[in-house]
Amino acid sequence: MSDHEYIPKSKAGKWFNDRLPLLSLGAHLSDYPTPKNLNYWWTFGGILTFCLITQIVTGIVLAMHYVAHADLAFESVEKIMRDVNYGWLIRYIHSNGASMFFLAVYIHIFRSLFYGSYKSPRELIWIIGTLIYILMMAAAFMGYVLPWGQMSFWGATVITNLFSAIPLVGESVVTWLWGGYSVDNPTLNRFFSLHYLIPFLILGLVVLHIWALHIPGNNNPVGIDIKKPSKDTVPFHPYITVKDIFALLMFMIIFSGFVFFSPNVLGHADNYIPANPLVTPAHIVPEWYLLPFYAILRSVPDKLGGVILMFGALFVLIILPWLDTSKVRSAVFRPIYRQFFWIFVVDVLALGYLGAAPAEGIYLFLARIATIYYFLHFIVILPALSFFEKTDPLPTSISEPVLTGGFSTAMAKSDNITNEKK
């Protein structure tokens, strides 16, 4: 962590810093040498931090007004929407914030996949990241249950029932999760408790994620190791902060578009109907960000098999650094991987679409193909490419990229102002 020794100017600062080196930490964060060729795909880390803080702050305020009781939850949410000052704003930021959080995290993950940021020496950053992602899904799922609408209730019923697929103890596990013999008030109470807890677990993991990042430093679009600090790096502040802020403002404009002008478009109308255990909605659909995994779950005819495959789809992400052993990180210099990357993107989007479609006929068939391809990508294609792909020659530094045909270098260069010559 210590790039160079930081010595506070004031006496009081020195006194404090000798006992608790917070000022050194601040100096490290500010001076942190960052590759100067980072493009806008790298701004999503900052955006995600913003999303997490936004969710925590709005969530704490909502919890002051929300009542976690099966008979009162729906009404308390309506009270927030109607009678709490700016309650509608706080709740719409929170509910759309979840979607925005996932939008950003998916871009962040795919950026990592494209530029090989999960490879040595950054495996732990990646693994911590996947854990954050899994916790995010848990938090989002439980949050969606809290308004106690129809989709809350039936979503909770479907997802918790998955655990009944566990051999021998499945039924007992489900009863234990529910706190009773069906999804009911005890379930709502514990989901509220956990929904409040998980964001702080995420916050802790985010600290580790950033700590682990600051050991090797950022990957970059060229994907080569760079000397730090050097001509290839800029101090984090002000160069990266200003760029992150600009990107964040762009993101906030889109975010505001949803919050103020179509706050319910990402939700499901059925969740404005109070939960009713006696009436099953026509289609039980999770939130959009869980749909790819829902599609994988449903594409297996056997319940246990579906559950295993669904969790397998997450587990395969954790071991990704050891599946893709190609020494070249950035897809810019991997002509074949680049193609497969985009096919994989399409595959995941297709799974998302099919997760919302009815599980029958052509949809089910396509979902099965897409599921098989998902695993094929990680378990067969990536290891095979690691051996057979002929990668393009790498430049020696960011400042002097070798000219290996215009296409690659054009892609390696970021499109932002860093490379614009005045």
Add this chain to the structure above:
Amino acid sequence: MKKNNLIKLLATILITVFFCGKAYSASKDLLKIDWSFAGITGKFERDSLQRGYQVYKEVCASCHSMQYLSYRNLSQKGGPEFTLEEAKAIAASYEVEDGPNSDGDMFTRPGRPSDHFVSPYPNVNAATAANGGAYPPDMSVLVKARPGGANYIYSVLMGYEEKPIGFILEDGVYYNKYMDGNKIKMPSPLSDDLIEYSDGTNASQLQMAKDVTAFLTWAAEPHLEARHRTGTKVIIYLILLATLVYFSMKRLWSRINTEE
């Protein structure tokens, strides 16, 4: 190149979101109205909301509750904006059960603006039993609880037709073009001149359907106007700030570029 990728990705995401929405709401093409409250600067028309309340009160309220609204809401900014006196008078025209008093008895008293809308039935079971086994849903958030929202409500109100030949309807079930399965247990609630508008507007079925839909939309989203207003300001502010930050960023980074 990057830019293209970004556009491609965003486009695919938007298309996916769009199709997911489509897949969710696989319903027939609804009647579409150019609502005054739609769009970025959309607002309600006060007259229409006031008439809509009259339709609700004289027609819908005999079966449908609206438990999350209070009489005071009727005089709030952004709503029908009855005067406070009018809202008080409306509230007072209802008998509200209160209590227990100091003797431990429940009693009724005239309503106050702070009271919630009085429900036509004491509970869901009573409402269901009185309506042939179909619960008339609470209308507080009905517009948000149906895919298609205001257009859907309007379409159902206008969607009553003679049943096609060969279509089988049970007793007490009506044919509606826009309901799932084309069956609805509510008889067509609106017909020309069913009520007499207090502002003298011609009470055609179409007019009433429009007015009551606008009223229900406001009821489901009472802060819609404030939301639109605030949103416009927020986005203008963000764009201005982003412009400033953009030029600051250019200036800062130009130091790095000139070193090269």
